[in-house]
Amino acid sequence: xxxxxxxxxxxxxxxxxxxxxxxxxxxxxxxxxxxxxxxxxxxxxxxxxxxxxxxxxxxxxxxxxxxxxxxxxxxxxxxxxxxxxxxxxxxxxxxxxxxxxxxxxxxxxxxxxxxxxxxxxxxxxxxxxxxxxxxxxxxxxxxxxxxxxxxxxxxxxxxxxxxxxxxxxxxxxxxxxxxxxxxxxxxxxxxxxxxxxxxxxxxxxxxxxxxxxx
Ligand SMILES: [Zn+2]
Numbered sequence: 284x285x286x287x288x289x290x291x292x293x294x295x296x297x298x299x300x301x302x303x304x305x306x307x308x309x310x311x312x313x314x315x316x317x318x319x320x321x322x323x324x325x326x327x328x329x330x331x332x333x334x335x336x337x338x339x340x341x342x343x344x345x346x347x348x349x350x351x352x353x354x355x356x357x358x359x360x361x362x363x364x365x366x367x368x369x370x371x372x373x374x375x376x377x378x379x380x381x382x383x384x385x386x387x388x389x390x391x392x393x394x395x396x397x398x399x400x401x402x403x404x405x406x407x408x409x410x411x412x413x414x415x416x417x418x419x420x421x422x423x424x425x426x427x428x429x430x431x432x433x434x435x436x437x438x439x440x441x442x443x444x445x446x447x448x449x450x451x452x453x454x455x456x457x458x459x460x461x462x463x464x465x466x467x468x469x470x471x472x473x474x475x476x477x478x479x480x481x482x483x484x485x486x487x488x489x490x491x492x493x494x495x496x497x
Contacts, residue, residue: 287315306359383475
C-alpha cells in the first residue's frame with residue numbers, strides 16, 4: 284500500500300524540525316512510497332527550496348524526484364537555518380539512528396578506500412619522479428654511444444635536474460585530487476541528527492558525542 288508523509292515546521296510533521304531552522308516552510312516537502320516500492324519526493328512550493336545530495340556530496344535543487352531511502356535531503360538553501368536528514372527518517376518509527384549510522388559507516392569506508400588508492404598513486408609517482416633523473420642519465424649515455432652525439436655536461440645537468448620537476452608537473456593533479464577527497468569527507472561526515480561534523484570515532488561507535496543520537 285502506498286503511503287506518504289509531509290515534512291515541515293507544522294506540528295504534526297513526522298520529522299521534527301528544530302525551531303531555529305526557519306528556512307524550512309510549514310509544509311515543505313512530501314515523501315511517498317509508491318505501490319511499486321519506489322520512493323518519491325515532491326517540493327511543496329517551499330520558500331527556500333528542497334535539495335538532494337549527490338555522490339560527490341553536492342546538493343542539487345529538486346522539485347519532484349525519485350529518491351532512495353538512503354538519500355540525504357536538505358530543506359532550505361544551505362545556511363545554518365536549513366535542515367538536513369536522510370529520506371529514511373520520513374518513515375522511521377522511532378528516534379533510533381541505527382540506519383543512518385550504518386549508511387555513514389559505508390560512506391566512510393568508501394571514502395577511505397578512495398583516499399588510500401590516491402595515496403598509493405602519489406607514492407608511485409614519487410618513485411617515478413626519483414627515477415626519472417636516472418633515466419635521463421641512461422638516455423644521455425645511449426644517445427652518446429649510438430649516435431655519437433656528445434651532450435655537454437651543463438645541458439646534461441639541466442636535463443637530469445629538471446626531469447623530476449617535469450614528472451611532478453605531469454602528475455600534480457593527483458595531489459589535488461587527494462585534497463579534494465579529504466575536503467569532501469569533511470563535508471559529508473555529519474551527524475544524522477544535529478547535523479554537526481562528526482568524528483570517524485563517533486561513526487564507528489554509532490553515536491554522536493554531541494547530541495547523543497545513536
Ligand atoms: Zn549529533
